[in-house]
Amino acid sequence: MTSDDIAVLANPTAGRGRHRDLLSGVLSRLQDGGRPVRLLTAHTGAEAEAACHEAVAGGAAAVVAVGGDGTIHRALQAVAERPVSFGVVPAGTGNDFAAGVGMPADPLLAAETVAAALHAGRHAPIDLAHAVPAGGPGRADDPARTVAGDGPGRWFGAVLAGGFDALVNERANLMRRPRGPRRYDLAILLELARLRPRAYTLELDGVDHSFEGMLVAVGNCASYGGGMRILPGADPADGLLDVVTAAPFGRAGLARLKPRLRRGTHVTDPRVTVFRARRVRLRSEGIVAYADGERLGPLDLEVTCSPGAVRLLR
Structure with a gap:
């Protein structure tokens, strides 16, 4: 790979395969940016990350992730805090990161946007979050306390x-049956049967905000789970x-809360509290x-915000 190349990480199964036939169109539009386009080969998540790291180390001009949040997550491990441009073409089930950073929802239009930004040498600095096990990754006294992946x-x-x-x-990931969305639905029912408040240790920029509850999220963008606006005020460029x-x-209260999560109006409930911080320590058994x-x-985990950690082609 040369310094002129655009390295493309594409997940053909993203969005349950409904965007599979769009890949050729996406690649064609990316080529309009005036640089050679190379499709990375990967069959697993680990291979996808390795391919992105290799592309960045080889001097790629840009890495473009074509897929959902999982595909983007893999690519981010290679481009974060590196002097390489990053493009996002939403083609997954959720696409929450793409929506949060203002990319067009249409994959072909998003590819055109990426190509135009690359041609113009334009990028937007976007924050990322970085999570490590509290006390540091890979502690010798507790080798089980690791964050998924290498590094x-x-x-x-x-x-x-x-x-x-x-x-x-x-729960859903540990279940073998049923397949598809029904597995997730069953997991919800099983966890509802075990529903109980949890004790959380929460420190925000060194200040204790520990609480007892059943919902907590830390985010850089507004939504997760395919558009549930859990953090409606989140700005991925505010540091x-x-x-x-x-x-x-x-x-019953949790069931009533769910439709409000979709709209982001749950934050007006007196039982819900929103904070902002640069560094978060979060623990619960x-x-x-x-x-x-x-x-x-x-x-x-300790989670920190890294301002402008990625150079987004937008």
């Missing part, structure tokens, strides 16, 4: 979930993380955190 921690662009939603994700917590809800929809690890 010191993980970057994420959208939202880290650490409450009921994270419990549902973990701060948004944090939302919720006091205990009963099952028995919860595995998810960020950008990807599994991170046990919830005893």
